[in-house]
Amino acid sequence: MWGRGLLRGAKFAQLSSPSPSSPSSRPLLSAAASAAPSNLLSSQYQRGRWFGSSTANMAPVRDPNTLSNYDAWRTRHTTANLKIDFTDKCLRGSVILELESQTDKASKEIILDSSYVAVNSIKLNSAPSTWETKARTEPNGSPVHIAVPEGAAKGEVVKVEIQLATTDKCTALQWLTPAQTSNKAAPFMFSQCQAIHARSLFPCQDTPDVKSTYDFNITSPYVVVASGVPVPDETKELGEEKLYKFQQKVPIPSYLFALSSGDIASAPVGKRSCVCTGPNELKESQWELEGDMDKFLEAAEKIVFPYRWGEYNVLVLPPSFPYGGMENPIFTFATPTIISGDKQNIDVIAHELAHSWSGNLVTSCSWEHFWLNEGWTMYLERRILASIHGGDAHFDFSAIRGWKALEEAIKEYGEDHEFTKLCISHKGIDPDDAFSTVPYEKGFHFVWSLDRLVGRENFDKFIPYYFGKWSNKSLDSYEFKDTFLEFFSAPEYSDLKDKIGSIDWESRFHSTGLPPKPEFDTSLADVCYELAEKWKGKDFTPSPSDVSSWTGNQILVFLNAVQDFEQPLTVEQSQALGKAYGLIESKNAELKAAYFHIAMRSKDTSAYQGVADLLGDVGRMKFVRPLFRGLNKVDRELAIKTFEKNREFYHPICRQMVEKDLGVAA
Ligand code: BES
Ligand code: ZN
Numbered sequence: 001m002w003g004r005g006l007l008r009g010a011k012f013a014q015l016s017s018p019s020p021s022s023p024s025s026r027p028l029l030s031a032a033a034s035a036a037p038s039n040l041l042s043s044q045y046q047r048g049r050w051f052g053s054s055t056a057n058m059a060p061v062r063d064p065n066t067l068s069n070y071d072a073w074r075t076r077h078t079t080a081n082l083k084i085d086f087t088d089k090c091l092r093g094s095v096i097l098e099l100e101s102q103t104d105k106a107s108k109e110i111i112l113d114s115s116y117v118a119v120n121s122i123k124l125n126s127a128p129s130t131w132e133t134k135a136r137t138e139p140n141g142s143p144v145h146i147a148v149p150e151g152a153a154k155g156e157v158v159k160v161e162i163q164l165a166t167t168d169k170c171t172a173l174q175w176l177t178p179a180q181t182s183n184k185a186a187p188f189m190f191s192q193c194q195a196i197h198a199r200s201l202f203p204c205q206d207t208p209d210v211k212s213t214y215d216f217n218i219t220s221p222y223v224v225v226a227s228g229v230p231v232p233d234e235t236k237e238l239g240e241e242k243l244y245k246f247q248q249k250v251p252i253p254s255y256l257f258a259l260s261s262g263d264i265a266s267a268p269v270g271k272r273s274c275v276c277t278g279p280n281e282l283k284e285s286q287w288e289l290e291g292d293m294d295k296f297l298e299a300a301e302k303i304v305f306p307y308r309w310g311e312y313n314v315l316v317l318p319p320s321f322p323y324g325g326m327e328n329p330i331f332t333f334a335t336p337t338i339i340s341g342d343k344q345n346i347d348v349i350a351h352e353l354a355h356s357w358s359g360n361l362v363t364s365c366s367w368e369h370f371w372l373n374e375g376w377t378m379y380l381e382r383r384i385l386a387s388i389h390g391g392d393a394h395f396d397f398s399a400i401r402g403w404k405a406l407e408e409a410i411k412e413y414g415e416d417h418e419f420t421k422l423c424i425s426h427k428g429i430d431p432d433d434a435f436s437t438v439p440y441e442k443g444f445h446f447v448w449s450l451d452r453l454v455g456r457e458n459f460d461k462f463i464p465y466y467f468g469k470w471s472n473k474s475l476d477s478y479e480f481k482d483t484f485l486e487f488f489s490a491p492e493y494s495d496l497k498d499k500i501g502s503i504d505w506e507s508r509f510h511s512t513g514l515p516p517k518p519e520f521d522t523s524l525a526d527v528c529y530e531l532a533e534k535w536k537g538k539d540f541t542p543s544p545s546d547v548s549s550w551t552g553n554q555i556l557v558f559l560n561a562v563q564d565f566e567q568p569l570t571v572e573q574s575q576a577l578g579k580a581y582g583l584i585e586s587k588n589a590e591l592k593a594a595y596f597h598i599a600m601r602s603k604d605t606s607a608y609q610g611v612a613d614l615l616g617d618v619g620r621m622k623f624v625r626p627l628f629r630g631l632n633k634v635d636r637e638l639a640i641k642t643f644e645k646n647r648e649f650y651h652p653i654c655r656q657m658v659e660k661d662l663g664v665a666a
Pocket of ligand 1: 194195322323324325326327347348351352355374435622
C-alpha cells in the first residue's frame with residue numbers, strides 16, 4: 001500500500017543529530033529548582049521553585065510549553081466527535097472537555113492551547129459562551145480564552161464543547177492521496193502529536209502534566225485506528241461512512257492522542273497483539289513481528305509489572321512517517337523501515353512497548369524533563385532485548401552505539417550548549433528544535449549509572465516501585481530524585497548510604513557535555529573496530545566475507561568508526577567500500593545512510609544522486625535531516641532541488657525541520 005520504494009532495514013537508536021540552526025546559547029534563568037509534589041498547583045510550584053534552594057536554570061514554571069491555565073482547571077475526560085474529511089483534508093466536529101476546577105471560584109476563565117485550528121463556537125455547560133482566540137506567539141501558538149463568569153467550586157466539573165475544524169496549516173496531520181499509497185485504492189491520513197502538535201487538532205491543555213481519559217467517536221469512509229481500545233459492537237454504518245468508537249480508560253496526556261485512517265488491514269501477531277497496515281504489506285509485517293511480540297511483552301512485564309493497557313498493537317505507516325516509532329497507546333505507530341524481512345530491526349517495537357510504562361503510565365511533566373520518558377525507555381528497551389538475546393554483551397553493544405550517537409550530538413551542538421543537558425530549559429523553545437539523541441542517551445546513562453551504583457538486584461526492586469508510585473501521574477527530575485532517595489532510605493539499604501550520598505544530582509541534571517563514561521563490555525564491538533583499523537591501510541583489499549556473518553548493527557558500528565577517521569577515505573576507497581559490502585544497493589536505510597555519509601565526506605560525486613533518491617524514499621527524520629545537511633554541504637543545489645521535489649512527500653514536521661536546516665524557512 002505505501003509505495004515509494006518501501007525500504008527494508010534500519011536498526012535502531014541513533015536519532016537525528018542536532019540542527020545547526022538551533023540557538024547556540026540562551027540567557028540563563030536564575031530560577032531555583034526544588035521538588036514540588038505533583039498535586040501542587042503550578043502557581044504554588046512556581047513559588048516553590050523560585051524560592052527553592054538549588055540553582056538550576058530551568059524555566060520557573062512547571063511547563064513552559066503550554067499557555068493553558070492548568071493550575072486552575074484540569075481536563076479529566078475528553079470526547080472527540082470528529083469526522084475525517086478526505087476531500088477537504090481536515091478533521092471537523094466537536095470536542096468536549098470536562099474540566100475540574102482546582103480552586104474555589106478563583107478562576108473566571110479557562111485558557112486552552114491551540115495552533116492553527118478554526119474554532120467555530122464554544123459552549124460552556126451546554127450554553128453559548130464568551131470566548132476569544134488570542135494572537136499567536138511562537139512557539140506555543142494561540143491561546144483560546146473561555147469565560148466562566150461564575151467560576152466553579154473546587155472539584156466541580158464544567159463541560160466545554162468546542163465546534164472546530166483543522167486547517168491546512170495543521171502540523172499534526174499528514175494527508176496522502178491514493179496515488180501516494182502503494183495499492184492506490186484509497187487516501188490515507190495519520191496524526192503525530194508529540195511534542196506540542198495536539199493543539200493543532202483541537203484546543204486542549206496541551207501539556208504532559210495533564211492526563212485525561214478519552215472517548216473517540218470518529219467517522220470516516222475508511223478503517224480508523226486510534227489510541228484507544230476499539231469498541232467493535234458500536235461501529236455504525238452511516239451511508240458511505242462508518243462511525244468508529246474507541247475508549248481510553250487509562251488517563252493519558254494530549255500528546256498521546258492519535259488517529260489514522262485509510263485502507264488498513266489487520267492480522268494477529270501475538271496473544272494480545274495485531275499488526276495493521278496496507279493490504280499489500282500485511283503478510284510481510286505479520287511475519288516480521290509475530291515471533292517477538294509476546295516475548296517482548298513478557299520480558300517487559302517481568303522487569304516492571306503487568307501491562308495495563310489491554311491490547312498492544314502496531315500500525316505500520318507509509319514511508320513518510322517522520323519517526324521510527326511513536327508510542328501511541330494501544331497502537332504504536334511505526335515506520336515501514338522496520339519491516340526488513342530479516343527481523344533485524346524490530347527493536348524499535350521493544351522501545352515503543354517499553355513506553356507503555358515509561359512515558360505513557362509515568363510521564364515527564366514537561367519537555368524539560370523528557371529524559372524521564374526517553375532515557376528510561378532506552379534503559380528498559382536494552383533490558384528487554386538483552387533478556388531475549390543473551391545478556392550483558394548485547395546490552396553493552398547497544399549502549400556503545402548509543403554512546404557514539406551521544407558523542408556525535410554533543411560534538412555537533414558544542415559541549416557547552418544548553419541542549420546537551422539532561423534537563424533542558426524550554427523557555428521560548430519549541431521542543432522539536434531541542435529534540436536530539438541527548439535525552440535518550442544521557443538519560444539512559446544516568447539510569448544505568450544508578451543501576452550499577454546500587455547493584456542490579458536492588459535496582460530491580462526500585463523499578464516496579466517507581467513505576468507503581470507514579471502510574472497515571474507526571475513528574476519532574478526532582479520528584480524522580482526524591483523517589484529514588486526515599487526508596488533507598490529503607491533500613492535494608494543502609495549499607496548503600498555513602499554510595500547514594502555521593503550522587504551529584506545537580507551536576508547530573510544540569511551539566512552540559514558528556515556524562516562520565518562507563519566501562520563497556522566491547523566483545524561484540526571489537527571485531528567492528530578491527531575491520532575499521534584495516535581500512536586505515538591504503539592497500540587493504542576488502543571482500544564481502546569481511547562482514548557476511550555480521551548483524552546490521554555490527555556493520556553500522558564499523559561504518560561509524562570509518563566515518564570518524566581523521567582523514568576521509570579516498571573516492572576510490574569509498575566506492576570500493578560501497579561495492580564490497582553491498583551498501584549501495586542495500587535495502588537497509590540505516591546502512592545506506594551511513595554509507596552515504598562516508599561517500600559525501602570523501603566527495604564522491606557519483607554517490608550524490610543515490611543520496612537524493614534515498615531522500616525521496618524515506619521521510620524518517622533520523623535519516624532525512626542528517627542526509628540533507630550532508631548533501632547541503634557538498635552540493636547545495638541538489639539538496640534544494642531534492643527538497644522541493646519531495647516537499648509534499650514529507651510530513652509537515654519533517655518539512656519544517658528541513659526548511660530550517662537548509663536555511664530556506666519562510
Ligand atoms: N516518542 C518517540 C518519538 C518522538 C519523540 C516523537 C519526540 C516526537 C517527539 C519514540 O518513542 C522514539 O523514541 N522513537 C525512536 C525509536 C528509537 C529510539 C528506537 C525513533 O523514532 O527513532
Ligand atoms: Zn521513545
